[in-house]
Amino acid sequence: MNGIHDLGGLTCFGPVVREANEPVFHEDWERRTFALMMLTGAALGPIDSYRHAIERMDPLRYLQTTYYEHWLAGLERLVVERALADAPPARNTVTAEVVDAVVAAGISAERASDDFAPRFAIGDRVVAKNLNPRDHTRLPRYVRGRQGVIAAIQGNHVFPDTAAHLAGENPQPLYSVRFAARELWGPQAAPQDCLYVDLWESYLEAATS
């Protein structure tokens, strides 16, 4: 969806303001919100679902609330959508004893496959498709329709556009695509500057010019 979260390229928010000696969390409810988001994946995940829940916040609220309020809004939405209150008890409970193992192991998005056959090679010129899906996507608006070059092949990665909706992982090749800053922003950009964006294969087509 073309949501308020897709901020790249806006210049209306003023300078970056930093907080001196910023703590990791400002308030205790932020601590709890963080931990709740991290340890409820079995019922409310995967990570793409959390992201999409935040993206569907009211846009004005999104801009007027703090970061962990976004997470809280996402949690609340998923608790309702997945009907957690009506769900049977979880089969596996995350206990304190396993948290360290969860943190250390991580949750890989890569799905190794013998059939891995990326359509594009490093150096190929590609265009980011002009896609405007109604649901979740990780294709930023600012690259749509723009031409770039395959800079790296990142592996076979879970496709967030379907994973967010529990419609399958559908892993596919993920590429680092290099875009010239001028291709994206025009002559105001420095001629040598560039941006690298990680894009899944189905976001891309071969450049024809």
Add this chain to the structure above:
Amino acid sequence: MSEHDDHHRHDDDHHHPHAAPPNPYLEKRRNGEESAALAARVRAIEALVVAKGLATTAALDRMVERYEHDLGPMNGARVVARAWTDPAYKARLLDNATAAIAELGYGGLQGEHMVVVENTDSVHNVVVCTLCSCYPWPVLGLPPAWYKDAPYRSRVVIDPRGVLADFGTELEPDVEVRVWDSSAEVRYLVLPQRPPGTADMREEELAALVTRDAMIGVTRLAAP
């Protein structure tokens, strides 16, 4: 109307370097009533999560403890200092960052697929997540608020030199700026340039010089 009042307080408190609209989303919810309401909402979810057996209260406590105390930019600083002092390690780090970082004992959540990008005299790298807040937790910990807020996420892609100037970083005009937008599950760490005047320093001393902001790429490291 409290949000409106916050606006004005914000404007009074900060002298912006150039004309800018107010940034209401930068305000922290410090007044008791709003915080209490947010805390009540979180408690309701925690009660449900615990009742359904998804996680125990102690597990949630432990999760907070790990990220509040154990994981932070000191980990990334060790990686950087090792790369500065061990050319073979640096080569492995630039070739397969996930494996090289694991050599020092770091990895896991939000660092499953690491890429390290090197600053040089002619190239300056800077990392962002325009769509949310993706950040390499095992080596940098949780991100600062500015990294997650609209001003940085929106502008660093279109005006990286201007955003770096907000951090006091002035790049030479002929330097190539590379902005890395973390749009997938790959996480980026900048390998800053080793500051001048550090030739005699040991790895541990060097690590103490390395800052979070330099590893995001918004600053360069000064001579000690």
